[in-house]
Amino acid sequence: MRAWRIGGAAAAPLAEEGAEAAALWGAGATAVWIDGADLVAYFPDDVRGAPPGDGRWEEVPDVDHVAAYLAGLAPVDAGAVVVAPTHCQAVLRAGQQVVWLDPGTAFGTGHHESTRLALEALGGLPLAGRRVLDVGAGSGLLAIAADKLGAADALGIDIDADTVPVARANAVRNRSRARFLEGGFGDVSLEPVDVLVANLYAELHVAWLAAYAALAVVGGDLLLSGILDPRHELVRDAVDLLEAAAGVSGPRLTWVDARRDGAWWLVHLRRTA
Ligand SMILES: C[S@@+](CC[C@H](N)C(=O)[O-])C[C@H]1O[C@@H](n2cnc3c(N)ncnc32)[C@H](O)[C@@H]1O
Numbered sequence: 001m002r003a004w005r006i007g008g009a010a011a012a013p014l015a016e017e018g019a020e021a022a023a024l025w026g027a028g029a030t031a032v033w034i035d036g037a038d039l040v041a042y043f044p045d046d047v048r049g050a051p052p053g054d055g056r057w058e059e060v061p062d063v064d065h066v067a068a069y070l071a072g073l074a075p076v077d078a079g080a081v082v083v084a085p086t087h088c089q090a091v092l093r094a095g096q097q098v099v100w101l102d103p104g105t106a107f108g109t110g111h112h113e114s115t116r117l118a119l120e121a122l123g124g125l126p127l128a129g130r131r132v133l134d135v136g137a138g139s140g141l142l143a144i145a146a147d148k149l150g151a152a153d154a155l156g157i158d159i160d161a162d163t164v165p166v167a168r169a170n171a172v173r174n175r176s177r178a179r180f181l182e183g184g185f186g187d188v189s190l191e192p193v194d195v196l197v198a199n200l201y202a203e204l205h206v207a208w209l210a211a212y213a214a215l216a217v218v219g220g221d222l223l224l225s226g227i228l229d230p231r232h233e234l235v236r237d238a239v240d241l242l243e244a245a246a247g248v249s250g251p252r253l254t255w256v257d258a259r260r261d262g263a264w265w266l267v268h269l270r271r272t273a
Helices: 008-017 020-026 065-072 113-123 141-148 163-173 202-215 232-245
Strands: 002-006 031-035 038-043 055-059 076-078 081-084 097-100 131-135 153-158 179-182 193-199 216-228 253-261 264-271
Touching (some): 020 038, 076 113, 081 113, 081 141, 097 141, 113 193, 141 153, 141 163, 141 193, 153 163, 193 202, 202 216, 202 232, 216 232, 232 253, 232 264
Parallel strands (some): 131 153, 131 193
Antiparallel strands (some): 002 038, 002 055, 031 038, 076 081
């Protein structure tokens, strides 16, 4: 790749006309930006002739930006689980489990607050012998983590078909028994679960609260993440409404706690009847 650098003095009149970027884009630039007093545009190697403006060519080393991004990623310590990119060494404290995971096309590396909150909350629950459902599994990280933490069964579902092979490959890489199915919550038939974890968003949790509660066994835990501040109040209102409508036979939920990381909340509920 080559860069066409127009020195400050030469760039100034162009900038005043506001035509500099348009002219360079028009000549086939793939990126245009101001570098100090200079105007710089990237062009592919095969561009013909000199681009507009009184510039000079510079050779630009080819950089694999994806590789550079990956190399800069560090492991995430999320309580009982450390999520580590495969190029890293993971240093574990006693009792911690590692999930090896490289960023790919599916959401969920542990770097986002909502995922980290869900991992920490999973790590704080007794999981041994319990069945875990991960709604909106993305990369599969939460289901894989639940399996590593001793769950009897960990199933992830995702409405986005493209995520399912990614999650399955991540499970294989981690020697995890976590299973993944394509399907939207409410569309796929699901067995009762002891723990339901879902990193989605507040409005969806509100819409599905009764269905979550019905799917959980009595004593089951719901970990609802992806809730932007202050929308956890919507979830609290929905829990109150469900309780008011529960009567003698409906599922009842109790509010265990809500945790915050930056602008994100996780709400922990438990089915009590
Ligand atoms: C924010 S990502 C969470 C990924 C991962 N569980 C994590 O915590 O990092 C949300 C995922 O939910 C999926 N999703 C959205 N709506 C859904 C639905 N109705 N049923 C199942 N999955 C859904 C999306 O495709 C996406 O992969």
